[in-house]
Amino acid sequence: MAEAKKARVGLLGLMLKLYDLYPDLKPKMAAFADRLADTLSSFADVQFPGVCNTREQVDQAVAAFEAEDRDLIIVVLLTYAPSHIALPALLHTRMPILVWNTQQLYAVNQNTSAQETTENHGMHGVQDLCNVLVRSGRPFHIVTGHYQDGRTLSQIKGWCDAVRTIHAMRRMRIGLLGYQMEGMGDFCVDETALLAQVGVGVHHIAMRAVANLARSAPQDEIDRQTAFDRQQFVFQTGITDAEHEASSRLEWAMRRVLLEQRLQGFAAHFAAVGEEGWLDTLPFLAASKLLGEGYGFGGEGDVTSAAAVALMIELVGEADFCEMFSMDFAGNSILLMHMGEGNWHMARRSEPIHLVRSTLGLADLRVAPLLLAFSLEPGDATLISLTTFAEGRLGLVVAEGRIADQPYIPDLGRPHGKFTPDIDLGDFLTRFSQAGGSHHQALAYGRWADTVSKLAALLDIECARIS
DSSP: OOOOOOOEEEEEEEGGGGGGGTHHHHHHHHHHHHHHHHHHHHTTEEEEOBOSSSHHHHHHHHHHHTTOHHHHHHHEEEEEEOOOOTTHHHHHHOOOEEEEEEEEEEOTTTOOHHHHHHHHHHHHHHHOOOOOOOOTTTTOEEEEOOOTTHHHHHOOOOOOOOHHHHHHTTOOOEEEOOOOOOOGGGGOOHHHHHHHOOOOOOEEEHHHHHHHHHOOHHHHHHHHHHHHHHEEEEEEEEOOOHHHHHHHHHHHHHHHHHHTTOOEEEEEHHHHHHHHSSSOSSSEEEEEEEHHHTTEEEEEEOOOHHHHHHHHHHHHHHEEEEEEEEETTTEEEEEESSOOOOOGGGTTSSOEEEEEEEOOSSSSOOOOOOOEEEOOOOOEEEEEEEOOGGHHHHHHEEEEEEEEEOOOOGGSSSSSEEEEEEEOHHHHHHHHHHTTTOOOOEESSSSSHHHHHHHHHHHHEEEEOOO
């Protein structure tokens, strides 16, 4: 199993300079900060430079965080500290700021000592600092709770997960094979806005170059890929070696393009492939296997959904591309399905994965495309849509629910599953459309809406939660 990704955090621990009169206090506060760092260590790589109680010390600490390209500054008032020692550095840094309003003491009672209150009175320092940040127009975020409380740590983890995902997004590049499907306005996107607002760049992939790569793919590599497929998947009767090789060559070529051009995903449009005529077949098999390898994907040239899938892969570790296809009123569910793309690592473990020939016939091709067909593994799930709202502002729509325990439906012949929202189906779909969600989504297992909302807040984009 891959090691869990961690945010790279700078812990800024503040204290009042006057308290240097108490020689034992600063070492105690440093030890507390070390405990905080250890508490966060399962999801954050924390750098603590020591207790800061002067402006110069804060300036040096923040400069070091920036030099190390840290993802986030977590500010903790270890005791009271005046806001002006930290305000200049926090105003000038571009790093996001999370104020953690916490302390060592869990309860105040008849046995509480004056010394304990001296060691546990950072709260009014938090209020001082937050006030001047608000007055200065500097965005920040805040979590309040005891450092050993599970709910508090879950909130901190959410911010850490969100900020490391954004750090990756600002280096994200999505390839576009062909063009966005004409007339599908919901995922039309201004590429400059996409780059400026969420950090995702679009790179246009030349089909001729992909075709040349596919033709020149080493035969031993193709043999290795096709042997893997025969070991992993149940082949539909009648699939020829020529059909399998055409899809496998395109898979090899797309993987090479993604690696060489440092792309985190791609979008492809079936009509463009048919019209240009460079490629022998469609990249359905390629999309499914590359999704399983951690690349984003978007159908019909939808780079926003490819970016959303790549976003969720970075956040969660695995994600899928999907479309809300048909309503199941009887089961309060939605059939998720598209043309033939889906992350085969998310298939039901109790059933085989089928390698079949696509029967849609929507493009003029030399070789019929092959794809992987399966039903999704049941479990808690999150859907997100990255789209454009009013006045060209990018935003997210997010919802939680479950992938239903739905066995494979043979006649569908492509990846599919049922999503059951947490609320009534009719209310959910009405609110989803009122919010402006697009008809393509990213799907990931687990409940991630809180973290996605934090991610949107850090990006300063809108997030509509359907719940």
